[in-house]
Amino acid sequence: xxxxxxxxxxxxxxxxxxxxxxxxxxxxxxxxxxxxxxxxxxxxxxxxxxxxxxxxxxxxxxxxxxxxxxxxxxxxxxxxxxxxxxxxxxxxxxxxxxxxxxxxxxxxxxxxxxxxxxxxxxxxxxxxxxxxxxxxxxxxxxxxxxxxxxxxxxxxxxxxxxxxxxxxxxxxxxxxxxxxxxxxxxxxxxxxxxxxxxxxxxxxxxxxxxxxxxxxxxxxxxxxxxxxxxxxxxxxxxxxxxxxxxxxxxxxxxxxxxxxxxxxxxxxxxxxxxxxxxxxxxxxxxxxxxxxxxxxxxxxxxxxxxxxxxxxxxxxxxxxxxxxxxxxxxxxxxx
Amino acid sequence: xxxxxxxxxxxxxxxxxxxxxxxxxxxxxxxxxxxxxxxxxxxxxxxxxxxxxxxxxxxxxxxxxxxxxxxxxxxxxxxxxxxxxxxxxxxxxxxxxxxxxxxxxxxxxxxxxxxxxxxxxxxxxxxxxxxxxxxxxxxxxxxxxxxxxxxxxxxxxxxxxxxxxxxxxxxxxxxxxxxxxxxxxxxxxxxxxxxxxxxxxxxxxxxxxxxxxxxxxxxxxxxxxxxxxxxxxxxxxxxxxxxxxxxxxxxxxxxxxxxxxxxxxxxxxxxxxxxxxxxxxxxxxxxxxxxxxxxxxxxxxxxxxxxxxxxxxxxxxxxxxxxxxxxxxxxxxxx
DNA sequence: TGCCGCAAGTTTACCGGTAACGTAGCCAAA
DNA sequence: TTTGGCTACGTTACCGGTAAACTTGCGGCA
Numbered sequence: 001x002x003x004x005x006x007x008x009x010x011x012x013x014x015x016x017x018x019x020x021x022x023x024x025x026x027x028x029x030x031x032x033x034x035x036x037x038x039x040x041x042x043x044x045x046x047x048x049x050x051x052x053x054x055x056x057x058x059x060x061x062x063x064x065x066x067x068x069x070x071x072x073x074x075x076x077x078x079x080x081x082x083x084x085x086x087x088x089x090x091x092x093x094x095x096x097x098x099x100x101x102x103x104x105x106x107x108x109x110x111x112x113x114x115x116x117x118x119x120x121x122x123x124x125x126x127x128x129x130x131x132x133x134x135x136x137x138x139x140x141x142x143x144x145x146x147x148x149x150x151x152x153x154x155x156x157x158x159x160x161x162x163x164x165x166x167x168x169x170x171x172x173x174x175x176x177x178x179x180x181x182x183x184x185x186x187x188x189x190x191x192x193x194x195x196x197x198x199x200x201x202x203x204x205x206x207x208x209x210x211x212x213x214x215x216x217x218x219x220x221x222x223x224x225x226x227x228x229x230x231x232x233x234x235x236x237x238x239x240x241x242x243x244x245x246x247x248x249x250x251x252x253x254x255x256x257x258x259x260x261x262x263x264x265x266x267x268x269x270x271x272x273x274x275x276x277x278x279x280x281x282x283x284x285x286x287x288x289x290x291x292x293x294x295x296x297x298x299x300x301x302x303x304x305x306x307x308x309x310x311x312x313x314x315x316x317x318x319x320x321x322x323x324x325x326x327x328x329x330x331x332x333x334x335x
Numbered sequence: 336x337x338x339x340x341x342x343x344x345x346x347x348x349x350x351x352x353x354x355x356x357x358x359x360x361x362x363x364x365x366x367x368x369x370x371x372x373x374x375x376x377x378x379x380x381x382x383x384x385x386x387x388x389x390x391x392x393x394x395x396x397x398x399x400x401x402x403x404x405x406x407x408x409x410x411x412x413x414x415x416x417x418x419x420x421x422x423x424x425x426x427x428x429x430x431x432x433x434x435x436x437x438x439x440x441x442x443x444x445x446x447x448x449x450x451x452x453x454x455x456x457x458x459x460x461x462x463x464x465x466x467x468x469x470x471x472x473x474x475x476x477x478x479x480x481x482x483x484x485x486x487x488x489x490x491x492x493x494x495x496x497x498x499x500x501x502x503x504x505x506x507x508x509x510x511x512x513x514x515x516x517x518x519x520x521x522x523x524x525x526x527x528x529x530x531x532x533x534x535x536x537x538x539x540x541x542x543x544x545x546x547x548x549x550x551x552x553x554x555x556x557x558x559x560x561x562x563x564x565x566x567x568x569x570x571x572x573x574x575x576x577x578x579x580x581x582x583x584x585x586x587x588x589x590x591x592x593x594x595x596x597x598x599x600x601x602x603x604x605x606x607x608x609x610x611x612x613x614x615x616x617x618x619x620x621x622x623x624x625x626x627x628x629x630x631x632x633x634x635x636x637x638x639x640x641x642x643x644x645x646x647x648x649x650x651x652x653x654x655x656x657x658x659x660x661x662x663x664x665x666x667x668x669x670x
Numbered sequence: 671t672g673c674c675g676c677a678a679g680t681t682t683a684c685c686g687g688t689a690a691c692g693t694a695g696c697c698a699a700a
Numbered sequence: 701t702t703t704g705g706c707t708a709c710g711t712t713a714c715c716g717g718t719a720a721a722c723t724t725g726c727g728g729c730a
Contacts, residue, residue, distance in 0.1 A: 006477070008716060019680050024718065032678055049477070054454040055394040056716035060685050064718075067455075075420040078413060085410040088437050097451055100435050102423050116432055119389040120402075142341070142384070228622040254619070261622045284589070284619060287563040287596045343686060354710050359688065367708055391686035395715050399688075673730085680723070685716105692711070700703080 007048035015044045027052070058121060068310060069117040070126040071101035071110055073195065074225070078254070078282050079299050080128075083150065086303020087126060094311050096123065105194045107133040118143050124310045130154035130161070131196050146313040148306040152197050153324055160313065162306045162323045166197045169295050170204025172329050173249060173277050176293075178212040180335055182247035182275055185209055186218040188234040188259065190226035190251040198226070198251050201279060205249050218242030226251045231258025239266075247275035247335065253282040253294050260290065260334065275335040281328075291332035298325050342383035350379045362387070393456060403645060404452040405461040406436035406445055408530065409560070413589070413617050414634050415463075418485065421638025422461060429646050431458065440529045442468040453478050459645045465489035465496070466531050481648040483641040487532050488659055495648065497641045497658045501532045504630050505539025507664050508584060508612050511628075513547045515670055517582035517610055520544055521553040523569040523594065525561035525586040533561070533586050536614060540584050553577030561586045566593025574601075582610035582670065588617040588629050595625065595669065610670040616663075626667035633660050 009027075013020040018041065022033055026041040027050075033041075058065040070087050072080040084100070091098050099122065101113035111133045117125060118139060124146040127136075130153075140147050140158055147159035154161050177185055185205075193199050206216050220238040224230040231250055235258070239245065250256035256278030260270060268274050270290060278285060281296030305323055312319045344362075348355040353372060360367055361376040362385075368376075393400040405422050407415040419435070426433050434457065436448035446468045452460060453474060459481035462471075465488075475482050475493055482494040489496050512520055520540075528534050541551050555573040559565040566585055570593070574580065585591035591613030595605060603609050605625060613620060616631030640658055647654045 010716075020716085021681080021718080022679060024716095025679095028718095034678065037678080049473075051450065051474075052454045053394070053456065053716055055390055055456050056685095057718070059388075059390040059394045059687090059715090060717045061719075062685075075423060076413075076416050078411075078416070081411050081413070081416045084435075085437070088410060088435065092437075092448075097455065098435050100419075100423065100433050102420070102427075113427070115386065119387045120432065121388065121390050139386075228618045232622050257619060258622050261624060264624050283563045284592060287567050287593050289596060289599050345686075355686085356688080356711080357709060359686095360709090363688090369708065372708080388686055391715095392688070394685090394717090395687045396689075397715075671730100674728090675726105676728105677726090678724085680721105682719105682721080684718090684720105687715090689714090690712090693709085694707105695709105696705105696707085698703105698705090700701100 007045075007050045008053065011048060012041060012044050012050055015048070016040050062121070065121055065123040066096045067099060067120055067122040068096050068124050068126065068307070069099045069101060069114075069120075069122050071103050071113055071117075072128050073103055073105045075100075075102045076225075079252075079280050079297065082299035083303040086300035087307045088303075090304045090307035091311070094307070096307075096311070103128070105191060105196070107131060107136065111136045111139070114139055123314055124148070126150055126306050126310065128152075129196055130157075132158075146310050148310050150302050150306045152200065153322070155322065157322060160306075160309050160319060160321050160323075162302050162309060162325065164297070164325050164327050166200035167204040167207075169279060169327055170201035170206075170249070171208040172204075173279070173295060174205040174208025175212070176329060176331070177247050177249070177275065177277065177335065178209065178214065180275065182335075183214050184217040184242075184245050185214065185247040185249065186220070186238050186242055186245040187216055187249045188231065188238055188251060188255060189219065189221040190224055190230055190234075190255060192223045193221055195226075195251075201251075202249075217245055226255050228254050228258035228261070231255030231260075232262045233258075235259035235262045245274065247277065249277045250279065253278035253280040253285045253292060256292055256294065256334075257284065257288065260288070260292070271334050277335055281330065285332070286330075290334050293332040293335040294330055296328045296330050298327070301325055342380075342385045343388065346383060347376060347379050347385055350383070351375050397456070400456055400458040401431045402434060402455055402457040403431050403459050403461065403642070404434045404436060404449075404455075404457050406438050406448055406452075407463050408438055408440045410435075410437045411560075414587075414615050414632065417634035418638040421635035422642045423638075425639045425642035426646070429642070431642075431646070438463075440526060440531070442466060442471065446471045446474070449474055458649055459483070461485055461641050461645065463487075464531055465492075467493075481645050483645050485637050485641045487535065488657070490657065492657060495641075495644050495654060495656050495658075497637050497644060497660065499632070499660050499662050500539075501535035502539040502542075504614060504662055505536035505541075505584070506543040507539075508614070508630060509540040509543025510547070511664060511666070512582050512584070512610065512612060512670065513544065513549065515610065517670075518549050519552040519580050520549065520582040520584065521555070521573050521577055521580040522551055522584045523566065523573055523586060523590060524554065524556040525559055525565055525569075525590060527558045528556055530561075530586075536586075537584075552580055561590050563589050563593035563596070566590030566595075567597045568593075570594035570597045580609065582612065584612045585614065588613035588615040588620045588627060591627055591629065591669075592619065592623065595623070595627070606669050612670055616665065620667070621665075625669050628667040628670040629665055631663045631665050633662070636660055
């Protein structure tokens, strides 16, 4: 089955009549060879269909890996998909390869994945969130490679960080709801609170509302993943327990849209009877008949900045350790 | 910076007082050592914080790679996100690592990515679609590793295939629209037709409508990526060119929901004045006030089956070369 | 004329595993 | 007593690159 590629440096060297070291230098674009040699080597390499063996290169030389790992909490989230896209485009352009992982919002899964990743001796790694297991931090310190923590901001990164404050997102929306005259405000969470960052947003809302003198009226913390269904049934459950709410803050836009669907199915007028606020800024939110009030997050930019920061560090260029990206509260028509 | 992990097999061997070959055998769970030796080796490995070097293993032994590549047309599509999730879960469970790629619906980009992937000597690869460049096919034949083509079905796979017929999806929806009495049917496409599979669906619709004696009344092929905005403005454009349509088939659900938003904004009654059909089965489609008529695709299952088939082949187990997964037309309330 | 420096190479050693093969010691069957 | 097989190892060679050190030939310059 796995017959190996036909040509290696040795083969090219033999055909060209030089040493394999010279071939290596030519193919990597170094110096110490004549134009004539270069041309001949390239021709032979082309003719033999040479494909470099990065395994050997990274193994032999250390320092030479072009592999970067990225671990996100969920692969099926539209937001992380865009982060991944930003990372992938930037790294591909810069000549790196991307190994993915998914930790299901679990620090243990993250550590397990990281252990696998490190066994490939990558050039760097991008993690999501700022909460990691002690084992994870240990592994990273020993590996001595660049690390970027994305999504949530931290002032004490393991190495570098690109993100924003989820707490502030929540607080800002809480204040907004108050300014719009809402007083009986509920929240719908997801994933049993395992999503630390979703929890930070809820904490932000709670703090803002409490400070305004109108603390959270009711909260429903679902076990489900934060999707449309969960939003739909989450709002149903919340309203059955606490009728008379005049606003609800959802874990994210998908849930908010699900909630919006429920409200409309129930004949509630949005925003007159009930205001609905989401988070994340998914595209669908802005083409609904009722544009969703939400906080837009620069997903792709985060991925891009993280990737570029990582590579800059690898190249020894100066980098900013902590990059705060701006989020933007977009008042729609649902509040 | 990149200081290497402290312990390797040699270190463990020295500390334990055996040869590194014995350590290797113990750690890989082979045979040829006593229980006592096993215990001591494991203890030392644990104490030294040994992390295997898969680079060296895969390089030295060939055949020993646990790296699998997967290339999808777009990372930001919700459908492919689920495919990726299915692949990732299955492969992680089976002890493999996943390298991702994105080809932007371009065969050249796919080939470029594959070339990078192969330089890592992976155990196998999963590609999307059945149209590949000659170079891609060449690379794969020479690499001699398992290949799974997913998403679109083919009777002549390079190696294995897991998918369904996009043409049939389109044809089925076309017939459905006709059965529901629609006669002036339009279609909205995306990505300038570069998405071969979206084109196959349109071809299916066209064929079905033509056979029924009511050929496609109007078609709008956008340049954009298939998102909500594109659906919104796509329908606007289509209706301005061809007023009086009584049904529109969209490239996918996201566009259909965008189209639905436009129809409602324009005061069109759906489905009375205009029927709207999507494709893909995104979750949002079923919680809208008006449940979208669409074709549900088993995304996660495709990823899972592809990953499992790949690993089965690697293990020399018997596998089915071509697996057809079922899609399901779900009549919603928009037709 | 002799020395230096540079361009254009070559040679050697090594990265950390694994396959293949070798071997010592022991026990059981012939 | 010999032989044969088994267990539990050890030895050797090698995978395909790259860093570092070494060599060779040539032109310029004192």
